[in-house]
Amino acid sequence: MHMPNRSRPLPLLRARKEAARRLLRGAALTLCGLGLSMAPGAAQGQDAPGGRPAFHDVGGRIMIDYSAFTLTSGGDFDLLGVHYLQNINDWLAFGVGASAPIAGGNYGGFFAADVTLHAQRDIGRNFFVNAGLAVGAGAGGASVNGIRRLSGEGFYTRAYAGIGYHFRRFSAGVNYARVAIAGSELNDSTLNFFVQVPFSFAVGRFGDAGQVLTSDEFRAPQHQNIISLQFNHVQQINPTGLYQGTIGFASTQFTHFHTPNVYSYFGVDIGATGLLWYNQAHGGIGGRVALGRNVNLYAQLGIGSGGWVTDTIDTGPGFIIYPKVTLEYLWGNGVGTTLSAGYFYAPFGTSRNWTVGVGLNYHLSHPERRGGGVLAGAEYTLRGIRLHTFGRVTSPIFYNGRESEGLTMVALQADYMLNDRWYLAGQIAAATNAFRGFAGYAEGFFGAGWQTRPFAGGRLQGYAQVLYGLNDVGVDPAREVGALLYPSIGVNYYLNERVSIYGQLGATISLGRYMNASMTNSWRNTSIGLGMTYRFSLPTRS
Template structure:
């Protein structure tokens, strides 16, 4: 969560009790509606799991189906100071065996309280066992980080140290295409009023992937050897300009967002999607996450029009951009021009509306679409086989411990950070990388310190067996340290060295040492501000390859 100066906003504190009750009822209905709606959208992921089946002889490589599920849940909490709060979370959990799952997820408020912009992420270990008929029991534990507040100063008390924990247990029912149930959950953030035991409603749907070994990266699969998805999957990356309409918060300017979206088609033209947007200008680290349903209209072989409706959570701190409890409604249209080999240029326009706050916004954006799989039209019109190529991916999850932080003339305590880095193999030696790291302790009293980087890496084997691999990488990015624009340190450079020790085909131990230095004093972006620290990281890597169109 980026920290900025904020001015208080006067609010009507004399609402009649019946009005408060009506609003609370409405908010609860919206939260449950979101849970059911998004859960039903996720049910369609079962189709994706069924489509991504195997038709490959055993001697053609280590192609396998990785089973997992999406889990969407909702909890309404009472803060220790008596206020209202809620959290909706979405997790992707991989199956480890018949009863154990592990994975990562994110959570944000929807309909209770006044903390739009609160956001968090966690790692989860989940156990589930069928007991009788279609009934099952489940339990789990999550550890992560979360931060936000109604104002900058409120972050200190509301988010505490930022270290998040959740433990839950309950029962569920397996329907034909999805599961649902109820848990009792204990949710807390260290030194925060978020500390309550609550009823937790959940929906689950299977979602499996076809993957290959990491060593298969670059291998081509012919149409006769690989049963590809029957409908498209699209990854979209773009830059969105958000213009506020009559803002009431202390920040009244425009906001630039980096937008990442994954869309899965269930028919030739109907799709569901999930998107995450992050602020890069105006309000750095403004965040929103949302999912929904859309439809494509084919105007010509190269021109497509997409219309979609998203529901989710959005904001920064509430008195800076007033999204109220965070609930977001976001209709958007996108025009796409296809170049070649599944790459398309896009122009989008939309309207973002926070019904429990005053935030109203127009958006326009430019971006790129990458079609991971072939469309029905391409398959119908193809004169030959449509091959797929395995693309190597590493998911690295690790803890980073920094040295003391040198920031603008004085040292601060070290940070304990949780980092997630994705590596995408460009060839045998080089890879592109993106990393996100969030602190699990407060920085100068503020929870939720975060960093984000992108860059390139070089790797090679360090042993004859190939189990040890060394790498060097150079990344650039930024952090959310500034309490105002005058405190920003500008871009950061992050060189690092590390090793992987391969345990088996999928898992390896991951280690890293590096240093972070601000560039603003050299580029003139922030000539009077300085940032410097060193860090060491240790964790695990999950290695695999994914088929995508050649």
């Protein structure tokens, strides 16, 4: 007589429990964003421009912090973090940030990204107390196999509380922090030293996007700000790591001038060719010299952290020094083309590299008048910006015909409105669980989207978008799947003029085998995302 197979329900039950666990983790990644829904205002979709644009000041802080840890294996490790925290009200802030090692251990290339909910209250005599919770993803290691030990599943959590003191231009203090990555050697409590620099700037209503105004009609920037996009070719000098080829960086940089010709900057470089997802972040100071009416020379010196895994690119604990010069030709309306050359090296490792690059500069604000001050009557156009922070949970992934467990990712997407229907979009997402035993899976996309008119009383607005990009499916280039196509549809549910609940349903499909005859790898999955959107308009040069 045939007996029923009673072993079958157990794998099914485990799969269901795992799916439920991933869904709960995906929900946790969006909890920080829920505080944004407390901002006041009437719910509405994209507003029809009417009257003169209204502005409000956005305030917050840049927080830089440092912690040294002891791994459960007994080794040393440290993290330097940079966070952008925007105020929700007078005591609560929400933001995003990244952390990387610089001096402890031998883990250059480790990188953690998170979303943070931060609370802070003054208690008198310039003292304040603060506390925060961050969740995200982190991965790296001293070797390919070491990724499993240091990075575990990749789900990064950080909780902290402490006290600080307000100085004239900045604040500083100390927190007690608990930092962990699920299933990894990083699970420690330690002192965390931090510095905060306050900021504020004027933003308009999202519905006023497209309107033109002059610098006399709002609090125009006193000094210039520049967004830069570049592609940099990296040539290694006498490499000692396992990878000895060239790397192509996709680079972005934000530059803020403190005087007409002295600036500070923050930049990020991601490997787009050669060694995919090599990563480094750096910041520093620089100066500008005008060589002609439309020609500028920039020179800057940055410090930061970067690498891949240490035995592949030897940056030691990750600390890098990066001097760079850039030649710019301005074509008009704030747009310039650039040529650059640089040299970055890891003083505690053996990595030495030349870089040459081409790119674009976009000057967000007008130059100053001679002698200082805002250029009177300079025209600005309000450009609609949307920032989405959300969790993405994927279906099982079909990789080369084999089914693998799905992923839970934390994602950040920025939309730049071209008009009231079309927009450009860029998205980056990192997994909080391991893919086939390795943490650190990531995706990066750019593309375009289209949105409907608001409906249901202005509370709902649908959209469809197509993004193109790359992922990182492993530690061996032979496993890569090449380019990815990510079509998605979704909806915004507006809680008020600035904040909405954001939903997304998409599919990821590999294109590499169709674009390169030598590539046979394939990748396919679907995903669902849920999070929050913050939208505004930013005055930029017309």
